[in-house]
Amino acid sequence: MSSLEFEGVSVRYGKLTAVDGVNLTVPSGQVVGLVGESGSGKSTLAKAAVGLAPVSAGRVLLDGVDVRRLPRRRPLQMVFQDPYSSLDPRMAIGESITEAMPRGTARGARRAEVARLLELVHLDPDRAGMLPGQLSxxxxxxxxxxxxxxxxxxxxxxxxxxxxxDVSVQGAVLNLVRDVQRRLALSMLFISHNLAVVRYVSDVVAVMYLGRIVEAGPAEQVLTDPRHPYTRDLLASAPSAHRSLLADTDDPLADTEPADPHHPPAGCRYHPRCPIGPLVHTDRTLCTEADPADDAAHRPHRAACHFAA
Structure with a gap:
């Protein structure tokens, strides 16, 4: 088992900072669920870890070693969102799996390992010769x-x-992921915008907004006692099973669009949408002037909110 650590990681594309000074640890053998709206920087952070996005500042560490110093076949792998574009349509699935194996594996051992892996993910090894287009x-x-x-x-x-x-197969895939993670004792960063999914698989939950982690902690604590208003708003928009966790689900600012990531607001990045911020409580000018991320480590769940307590 290994731990994965993001240490002050930033990713910039020109003038756009997609990930801004993220500090996050995936402890050895645990699942960290990373949740947030589309455009919050979740996938960019993941791509930075595997070398598909440029790390402009900070480091991604695997057991304390910068991943950029690891060999090409590093002990860090990624499963992508779209199963239709992540596999070569002209390559049999057995060949695709074999391609990812360490070099030097004998042919017979490769064939046996393909069969073992297909069984591990609950597929018939006889499907190894099929093309991706023949699969659901x-x-x-x-x-x-x-x-x-x-x-x-x-x-x-x-x-x-x-x-x-399809919704009908999502649950089966989630059960499979959770089973494989536990059987192989893998450390995992699990990214989703669905809080119900994150709650099901995660030991730790981290919430991301406009390129920053705004709250993180043990999954049950964060989801039953959220300290950042953005987390509460995410819970309010989740399926009804989560609504009872909230004191107020009638927030008039809930439909407000996120700020422009090219020009994030000063102070707290969430204040233009915040139901406990200066748009509702006019005396809370602190939210527009001071960045709550500066002393988030001293608040419950490391919440980037001046009024988290």
Missing amino acids: GGQRQRVALARALAGQPEVLIADEITSAL
Whole structure:
């Protein structure tokens, strides 16, 4: 087992800062659920970990070693959102899985390992010769998981892996991911915009908004006693099973659009949408002047909110 740590990580594309000074740890053998709206920077953070996005500042560490110094086949693998585009349509699924294996594996051992991995993700090994186009979306995502496991990872990143699937198969894939993670004792960063999904699989929950982590802590604590208003708003928009966790679900600012990420607001980035901020409580000018992220470590759940307590 290994731990994955983001240490002050920023990712910039020109004038846009997609990820801004993120500090987050995926402890050894645990699942960290990263949640937030589309455009919050979740997938960009994941891509930075596997070398698909440029790290402009900070470091991504695997057991204390900068991932940029690791060999090409690093013990860190990623399963992508779209199972239809993540597999080569001209390559048999067995070949796709074999391609991810460490070099030097004998042919017979490769064949046996493909069969083992397909069984691990609940697919018939006889499907190894099939093309991706002959499989359903759920089956393709199982193949994508098997291919990631073929790289013998100690840390797995799952980026919205159920969002492109039919509702009828999402639960089966989630059960599979949770089972594989526990059986192989993997550390995992599980990314989703669905709080119900995150709650089901995660030990720790981190909430991301406009490129920053605004709240993080043990999953049950964050989801039953959220300290940041953004987390509460996410819970308010989740399925009805979560609504009872909130004191107020009639927030008139809930439909306000997020700020322009090219020009994030001064102070607290959430204050233009915040139901406890200066638009509602005019005396709370602190929210527009001081960045609550500066002393978030001293608040419950490291909440980036001046009034988290």
